[in-house]
Amino acid sequence: MGSRISAKRLTKELTELKTNGPPTGCTLIQADDLECWVVSLQVLGESVYEGEEFALRFKFSSSYPIDSPEVTFVNCPERGWKAPVHPHIYTNGHICASVLGSGWSPVLNVASLLLTFQSMLASCKKKELPPDNDRYVRTAPSNPKQTRFVYHDDDV
Amino acid sequence: MSSDNSQLPLDQRKLSDLTDYEVASLTQELKAEEASKRPLVGEVEPLERLSDEYKNETFLAKIASLQRDSWTGLRRLRGDGDCFYRAFAFSYLERLIPLPPSAAQLALAKVESLLPLLDQAGFQKDIYDDFYEPLRDLLLALGPDSKLPRPTATSLHASFNDTETSNAIIVFLRLLTSAFLRANADDFTPFLFGLEDDPRFMLEGGAPTMDQFCSFHVEAVNKEADHIQITALTRALSVYTRIAYLDQSGAPPGGFGAGAGENGDVKVDFVEFEGESEEKLNGALLYRPGHYDVLYR
Numbered sequence: 001m002g003s004r005i006s007a008k009r010l011t012k013e014l015t016e017l018k019t020n021g022p023p024t025g026c027t028l029i030q031a032d033d034l035e036c037w038v039v040s041l042q043v044l045g046e047s048v049y050e051g052e053e054f055a056l057r058f059k060f061s062s063s064y065p066i067d068s069p070e071v072t073f074v075n076c077p078e079r080g081w082k083a084p085v086h087p088h089i090y091t092n093g094h095i096c097a098s099v100l101g102s103g104w105s106p107v108l109n110v111a112s113l114l115l116t117f118q119s120m121l122a123s124c125k126k127k128e129l130p131p132d133n134d135r136y137v138r139t140a141p142s143n144p145k146q147t148r149f150v151y152h153d154d155d156v
Numbered sequence: 157m158s159s160d161n162s163q164l165p166l167d168q169r170k171l172s173d174l175t176d177y178e179v180a181s182l183t184q185e186l187k188a189e190e191a192s193k194r195p196l197v198g199e200v201e202p203l204e205r206l207s208d209e210y211k212n213e214t215f216l217a218k219i220a221s222l223q224r225d226s227w228t229g230l231r232r233l234r235g236d237g238d239c240f241y242r243a244f245a246f247s248y249l250e251r252l253i254p255l256p257p258s259a260a261q262l263a264l265a266k267v268e269s270l271l272p273l274l275d276q277a278g279f280q281k282d283i284y285d286d287f288y289e290p291l292r293d294l295l296l297a298l299g300p301d302s303k304l305p306r307p308t309a310t311s312l313h314a315s316f317n318d319t320e321t322s323n324a325i326i327v328f329l330r331l332l333t334s335a336f337l338r339a340n341a342d343d344f345t346p347f348l349f350g351l352e353d354d355p356r357f358m359l360e361g362g363a364p365t366m367d368q369f370c371s372f373h374v375e376a377v378n379k380e381a382d383h384i385q386i387t388a389l390t391r392a393l394s395v396y397t398r399i400a401y402l403d404q405s406g407a408p409p410g411g412f413g414a415g416a417g418e419n420g421d422v423k424v425d426f427v428e429f430e431g432e433s434e435e436k437l438n439g440a441l442l443y444r445p446g447h448y449d450v451l452y453r
Contacts (some may be wrong), residue, residue, distance in 0.1 A: 005286050005287075005320055005324060008286055009286055012176065012282060016277065063319075063323075065322075066323045066377055067377070075281060084365065097357065102181065102372075102376060102379075103371065103372055103376060104373075104376060104377065105371060105375035105376050105377065106283075106327045106377065107279050107280075107283055107284070107331065107375060127197070148185070
């Protein structure tokens with residue numbers, strides 16, 4: 001019985017995304033598997049990422065939404081997707097954001113995360129990699145939820 | 157990113173290099189890891205077993221004083237950041253079992269009356285309904301119109317050890333707490349304080365806003381409840397709750413009454429939330445630093 005709430009919530013979220021659409025600038029690319037979705041994302045208005053398209057992969061465990069989803073930026077040259085150059089986003093697509101860790105709450109959902117990442121990118125003034133990018137990418141676990149990020153100046 | 161090694165896992169860094177905030181995060185992580193092996197809610201066991209675990213004289217004297225006061229049983233809860241909410245919810249529902257079904261009906265009406273606060277707080281009905289359902293079903297089953305068998309202490313214990321039921325109830329109580337705090341922000345904001353070097357609240361001079369407090373310390377899974385959350389939840393539901401503070405000090409945090417009686421006789425402080433008990437209640441929560449269990453007599 002481990003996944004009643006999880007399946008119920010994901011079905012609701014998916015129906016909502018399909019009927020009313022995701023936030024402006026985002027497109028649901030893939031959700032054939034209820035536990036793994038891909039959503040493309042563009043930053044609206046003027047920003048250092050103008051004209052670029054990114055994609056986020058969401059993986060949900062059976063304890064979603066009590067537990068946060070695993071969210072990473074997709075690197076897929078065929079589709080032209082690359083993780084954005086941003087001080088809190090590693091080149092392997094991992095994101096250092098408290099909203100995916102200790103700041104997660106079960107009332108958040110895919111749509112609210114998409115808005116959060118859009119605004120995280122929109123507010124970036126300068127494209128810079130995290131200072132410890134190389135070391136992190138060398139040693140990072142494949143699932144970013146296993147990394148104990150220390151969140152700094154962001155409140156996302 | 158501050159110091160050079162700040163991206164190393166917390167447990168690989170020198171404790172002295174960590175800020176208070178990081179130490180608190182690490183402590184919570186380690187506790188959660190260790191706790192994941194215990195049942196969410198244990199069976200009632202004799203209180204005297206607790207004496208076997210302590211060498212500290214203050215603790216032993218306080219346990220003895222509880223026993224003299226005829227507190228004899230203890231139900232242990234898993235030591236994760238949810239233990240207050242879980243202990244509260246379990247004890248709240250367990251106390252309804254021997255009462256007439258109208259008591260559960262009243263309790264359900266109270267909860268229903270609070271739902272508009274959740275909407276006001278900006279929680280979507282679609283989202284909170286999933287978390288509300290298990291609590292509502294238990295209250296309905298304890299009520300007068302139930303066609304289901306009436307829950308017993310045993311079946312309640314089983315429900316609370318079903319991770320999904322248990323966690324949904326906790327999330328719902330967290331949302332109620334948060335909604336009540338937000339709706340009464342004027343009363344509660346003066347009591348907010350942040351861990352001084354929590355980087356998220358630096359800009360605001362150390363104290364979080366009610367919105368930040370609710371997102372990070374109430375709604376977030378696994379965040380422990382402090383006095384302010386306990387006050388809000390018990391007040392929202394109008395549920396009389398008392399907590400026995402089994403700690404080192406003479407008085408619990410906040411300084412209610414004196415711990416040490418005459419002749420150095422140590423007594424346990426009971427802190428009451430939400431008014432006076434109208435009847436002699438046989439339930440209480442037991443607080444030990446960082447943890448809550450259920451106490452029986």
